[in-house]
Amino acid sequence: MPIAKHLLDQLHEKRRIALAGGGEDKLKARHEKGLMGARERLLNLFQPGTFVESGLLADHGCHNFGMAKKSMPGDGVVTGTGFIEGRPVAAFSQDFTVGGGALGRIHSKKICDLMEYAMEAGMPVIGINDSGGARIQEGDDSLSGYGQVFFKNVLLSGVVPQISIIAGPCAGGAAYSPALTDFIIMTQKNANMFICGPEVIKAATGQVATMQEIGSAAAHATVSGNIHFVAEDDAHALEIAGKLLSFLPSNNIMDPPHRIPNEIDLRLDPVMNEIVPEDAKAPMDLHQVIARLVDDGDFLEVQRDWAKNMIIGFARIQGIVVGLVGNQSTFKAGTIDIDASDKASRFIRFCNIFNIPLVTLVDVPGFLPGIAQERGGIIRHGAKMLFAYAAATVPKITVILRKAYGGAYLAMCSRDMGADMVFAWPTAEIAVMGAEGAVKILYKREITAAEDPVAAEAKLAQEYREKFASPYEAAAGAMINDVIEPAQTRSIVSLALRNSLSKRETRPPKKHGNIPL
Amino acid sequence: MKKLRITVSGKVYDVTVEVLEEGSSSSALPGSPAKPGGALRTSTVEAPASASPQAASAAAAGDVVSPLAGKVVSIAAKVGDAVKEGDTLVVLEAMKMNTHVQANQSGKVTAIHVKPGDSVEEGQGLLSLG
Numbered sequence: 001m002p003i004a005k006h007l008l009d010q011l012h013e014k015r016r017i018a019l020a021g022g023g024e025d026k027l028k029a030r031h032e033k034g035l036m037g038a039r040e041r042l043l044n045l046f047q048p049g050t051f052v053e054s055g056l057l058a059d060h061g062c063h064n065f066g067m068a069k070k071s072m073p074g075d076g077v078v079t080g081t082g083f084i085e086g087r088p089v090a091a092f093s094q095d096f097t098v099g100g101g102a103l104g105r106i107h108s109k110k111i112c113d114l115m116e117y118a119m120e121a122g123m124p125v126i127g128i129n130d131s132g133g134a135r136i137q138e139g140d141d142s143l144s145g146y147g148q149v150f151f152k153n154v155l156l157s158g159v160v161p162q163i164s165i166i167a168g169p170c171a172g173g174a175a176y177s178p179a180l181t182d183f184i185i186m187t188q189k190n191a192n193m194f195i196c197g198p199e200v201i202k203a204a205t206g207q208v209a210t211m212q213e214i215g216s217a218a219a220h221a222t223v224s225g226n227i228h229f230v231a232e233d234d235a236h237a238l239e240i241a242g243k244l245l246s247f248l249p250s251n252n253i254m255d256p257p258h259r260i261p262n263e264i265d266l267r268l269d270p271v272m273n274e275i276v277p278e279d280a281k282a283p284m285d286l287h288q289v290i291a292r293l294v295d296d297g298d299f300l301e302v303q304r305d306w307a308k309n310m311i312i313g314f315a316r317i318q319g320i321v322v323g324l325v326g327n328q329s330t331f332k333a334g335t336i337d338i339d340a341s342d343k344a345s346r347f348i349r350f351c352n353i354f355n356i357p358l359v360t361l362v363d364v365p366g367f368l369p370g371i372a373q374e375r376g377g378i379i380r381h382g383a384k385m386l387f388a389y390a391a392a393t394v395p396k397i398t399v400i401l402r403k404a405y406g407g408a409y410l411a412m413c414s415r416d417m418g419a420d421m422v423f424a425w426p427t428a429e430i431a432v433m434g435a436e437g438a439v440k441i442l443y444k445r446e447i448t449a450a451e452d453p454v455a456a457e458a459k460l461a462q463e464y465r466e467k468f469a470s471p472y473e474a475a476a477g478a479m480i481n482d483v484i485e486p487a488q489t490r491s492i493v494s495l496a497l498r499n500s501l502s503k504r505e506t507r508p509p510k511k512h513g514n515i516p517l
Numbered sequence: 518m519k520k521l522r523i524t525v526s527g528k529v530y531d532v533t534v535e536v537l538e539e540g541s542s543s544s545a546l547p548g549s550p551a552k553p554g555g556a557l558r559t560s561t562v563e564a565p566a567s568a569s570p571q572a573a574s575a576a577a578a579g580d581v582v583s584p585l586a587g588k589v590v591s592i593a594a595k596v597g598d599a600v601k602e603g604d605t606l607v608v609l610e611a612m613k614m615n616t617h618v619q620a621n622q623s624g625k626v627t628a629i630h631v632k633p634g635d636s637v638e639e640g641q642g643l644l645s646l647g
Contacts, residue, residue, distance in 0.1 A: 333614035
């Protein structure tokens with residue numbers, strides 16, 4: 001006996017209503033604005049035919065303020081799993097066409113259930129945020145929903161990669177869920193993210209602020225450092241998420257997707273010798289070095305527009321996925337300041353969690369001097385880099401390209417901070433401080449007593465520079481493994497990475513260290 | 518464009534503020550599926566100007582400012598020169614390194630506020646473009 005027709009009709013009707021979300025008109029209006037619908041975003045994120053939705057027929061259970069008669073298809077969020085480059089990924093996408101994508105009890109339950117599943121299955125989570133905020137009609141249920149999502153974010157942190165896409169409004173407390181995830185991608189036009197908007201700021205403080213200035217992708221990418229990638233539009237945001245995942249393992253017990261070739265290419269790269277400026281004071285664009293060091297010049301830079309004196313990002317070196325950290329001497333002379341420390345430290349910790357080897361490229365003249373830096377707590381912030389590197393047990397390969405001075409040298413993963421291998425170019429200047437400063441302390445009496453103190457100081461500084469502004473003092477003290485030609489960098493780093501792939505380092509058990517925050 | 522006058526530590530600055538329309542739309546249609554393997558487009562952004570006192574420095578609008586404290590080594594432009602965005606205008610020495618300060622916009626050099634050998638603060642106006 002076949003299934004009764006009315007049962008199938010009922011199912012089809014329920015699915016039709018749920019799939020329509022907020023309705024054809026609202027979806028059409030979004031398309032006209034160049035925006036995708038919530039479900040379209042997921043269908044475009046995943047490989048065709050792989051999206052499995054859960055909670056399609058969910059709805060709210062609220063009876064307050066006339067809500068009993070209203071239906072909220074899917075309760076304003078689409079959740080499910082699908083494949084990206086052949087690997088399963090969990091994702092949710094808030095549906096702005098359904099009650100403004102506002103978060104209610106069932107909405108948050110769907111997100112939490114998805115995250116719980118992703119954690120157990122060991123798959124990354126992508127959250128697409130496009131929501132007006134809390135569903136006020138549900139009162140404390142909505143607030144509690146946010147709390148539960150935050151808790152799950154923290155539970156998953158360090159277990160599976162979590163990526164947030166901000167593709168619409170993300171206001172107030174809602175912004176803290178993306179902030180708890182590993183990476184935030186934000187679209188330029190339709191998105192904003194803030195805790196207190198311009199109206200609240202005005203009412204509370206009298207300050208006049210524009211949304212562009214406090215909540216736009218541009219503001220977060222350049223000034224606040226809250227986000228990691230800027231996208232032109234929805235499609236671009238999904239593209240970035242896919243590209244990012246191509247460097248990451250699905251969870252913390254897997255290795256990242258290395259693509260190790262059978263043979264290592266040990267050829268020299270003479271162009272690398274030409275990139276190094278003859279004049280030690282001339283800035284050197286680290287991007288040029290990175291482009292030749294990594295496979296096919298394919299470098300996914302993270303937080304490109306914030307704290308530009310520090311460059312971080314993902315790449316492969318002869319197939320091995322690496323996290324690159326380096327000083328950019330074209331910006332603020334490559335010094336480490338508060339923002340640069342924060343940027344690098346969190347990245348180092350991410351790489352350590354997900355078994356991604358770290359390659360550090362050093363060209364650092366020191367920490368940035370200044371009243372604002374000292375008063376802003378550069379001690380506390382700079383300490384994060386020392387902490388992050390020393391705590392990282394993934395393979396750590398350091399190349400000292402040029403400057404490596406004082407505490408900043410240690411902060412860039414020196415041998416003493418746990419680097420497995422340290423190589424230096426002949427241009428490396430490894431010293432506790434600059435020559436001018438050092439001779440003032442070492443030869444204070446001699447300089448004052450000299451007939452021509454300026455000439456005496458210059459002569460002593462030159463002697464000091466010849467002795468210490470080179471890699472050979474450090475090499476003699478076995479503080480570095482070898483001095484190499486720049487042309488050898490790619491082959492030597494590849495070999496060092498291959499050698500350390502099976503690295504296992506155990507530390508005393510503890511809940512977690514106490515990183516200075 | 519709106520002209521506003523702000524006062525920071527007793528100094529008066531005239532700034533121009535662009536008021537952006539909310540919900541500006543484009544005609545682009547929803548895009549194609551993500552292609553994780555391929556080359557990635559990049560999206561360019563610039564730091565939005567802030568009229569708030571905390572963000573305002575001692576420089577006026579149109580000034581090319583020093584990115585860090587240091588000493589002026591050389592100035593590669595003179596008043597009246599037409600410069601393009603990205604041209605190196607001033608070379609500073611700071612932290613054992615030369616820093617090339619580039620034009621943040623195309624325009625004509627209307628004034629030069631420093632000379633070689635001068636010490637400059639972070640955020641100090643080096644020259645003005647009009």
